[in-house]
Amino acid sequence: MSEAAARRAGLLIGGSVVFVALLGLGLSRNLGWTESPGELVLPYRDDYFWAKHFAFNRLLAVLTLLIGLLAVWGVAAGLSAARRVAMVGSALLAVAINVDLSANDQVLGARGGNITLMLMVLVGLLTLELTPRDEEREPIP
């Protein structure tokens, strides 16, 4: 992969994350900063459906946006430290969200959508790290 392709991939990853996070923030605008699990029961109206089911906690979506932007900056500027921080940050947040989701009393109030965004950053950047650059092709045994 050339450096130009790597930058384009970074923009794709960050752009996707920012797009979904903004979409989630927009659709969850009436939810407040946290949700109680009990609010998930039926029945739901259509607007309720879209807001509830898009599965975002606002605070975490904002954190995701920041991590996504950090990833874009790291890839675009060729800063491996920024990429690593974004990867570690997304991994830690994904674990924290999962632990929180499994608990009886949620602290973060997150949903699966928040984990998805973290995984998008993590998986995307890992793919970039593992894909050989043009100048570092693997020797053929």
Add this chain to the structure above:
Amino acid sequence: MSDVIDRGSPAEGRWAAFEPVEPVGGSVSRGAIAGFRILFGLLWLQGVGWKSPAVPFDQSSGFFYDFVKGAVSNEVFAPYAWLVDTLVLPNWTMFAWATWITEILLATFLVLGLATRFWALVGAALSAGILLSVANTPDEWGWAYWMMIGGHLVVFATAAGRVGGLDGVARPGWRRSRHWLARALVRAS
């Protein structure tokens, strides 16, 4: 979108039948293919929203549990109903977690356009499971699930991750590599 479409080398033998269709060249058409893939990613993203391990995985109050139970109470296909009754429902927690994680991964990989052809097949399979669970449930529109299956197969057939996705950008690098993961990603993309 300015991605260079990577057609790769033509497959031979038994794999030839699984080669993607030739990508269409127009930017609007290619944008539609990318949008279609992202739409399906968002569909699964919304799906993980109402399945929270904190509450709905509980059998007593779980909408998700009732949803799957429909495969038995409103049977669509007898062998599948038997499978759900004897294997899935008695091991509900494990099944619920597996479904939830699969849907999260579907959303992640389809939106990114990474290993898209593999995940499109996973999405088609999962959609088939949903169809067999709820197609006969009152107030359900069975065609929705047939369309989900068909949509994922279109994503597979068009290798939609090669347009506006990571597959299109990283695939040339994977093809040059002899690492097992790169070879797997070439097949999956």
